[in-house]
Amino acid sequence: MSSPMHARAVLDREFLEMRAKVLELAASLDRLERAAGDVVDDPRLKLLRQAIEVLSDDRDERAERVQLLFSRPYTAEWQSQFNLTPRQPR
């Protein structure tokens, strides 16, 4: 299932909103630089820069990839780490 809207119509409708969001992000990064102190080594800043790279690449599913970037990893062995045994084996 796809969007019923033409790409031109999506851009026409959302350009100003997208422009505003990019501008807000740019201003936030400027604000960080102007502020006293240093957060260069803060892992959150690194994640934000990685997310910005995701927005700039040509691959699809950017929203999902950004979500995963900001997510704690999942390991299939979590139940044994918690010493929780499945009630019924699959």
Add this chain to the structure above:
Amino acid sequence: MYYIDPHIHMVSRTTDDYETLAKMGCVAMSEPAFWAGFDRGSVESFRDYFRQLTEFEPKRAAQYGIQHFTWLCINAKEAENVELSREVIAMIPEFLDRPNVLGIGEIGLNKNTRNEATIFLEHVELAVKFEQQILIHTPHLEDKYQGTRMILDMLCDNSNIDRSRVLVDHVEEHTVRHVLDEGFWAGMTLYPVTKCTPQRAADIVEMCGPERLMVNSAGDWGPSKPTAVPDFILEMRRRGHAESLIRRIVYDNPLTFFRQSRSFNYQPPVWDEPAEV
């Protein structure tokens, strides 16, 4: 367009909100038990809360022509108190035959801890024992992906669970396919900042299709918007989607899911019947 909000916490909302929702087309809602903003101290607090959900809220909603249904549990945020959680789980059956109780919920994980997982599994056992439907909360922000996968592991390990009777809520772009691919229902929560916006929920419908998918406001005492479902309807219309598709997500799908509960005695609005010619 008439719609059903499958997840909203009306104990935290004013009567004015009921009136507004009715004016916007809300004809039914389901209210899962959740965290009050503070940890409750005793099982009696929960007994009073369950009375509010099963006695007072249905009457308040009915004043505006809205049918109110509910789900019972102790929320994952309070599951670190395992002793209290077990007392609450033992008390829940007192309320399962109340006329507006649809099942057990919203159970789930919060910080994905061992105690949360233990209490989640005990809630699931309760639901299976009493043949109840299940409504599931998935964690917030950075904990969502890991917690959702853990929840799906626990559900899929139990062959006694009918997946068509389980709704996994608060899905987003990185979790929705995992939920749908395992055969569960998925709910998208429309929040102003966290979770989904109406625009992103519409994107997910376009990417995944309408099968076993719903939207809700999860309106509560925090930043939230009880009229978020009409916002989603408007967004879908602005994109040119068919009314039948929109109605499927906001009305038909919740009906299909809820009708699996023996307590779902839903009366469609009388004005919904075809007019005589």
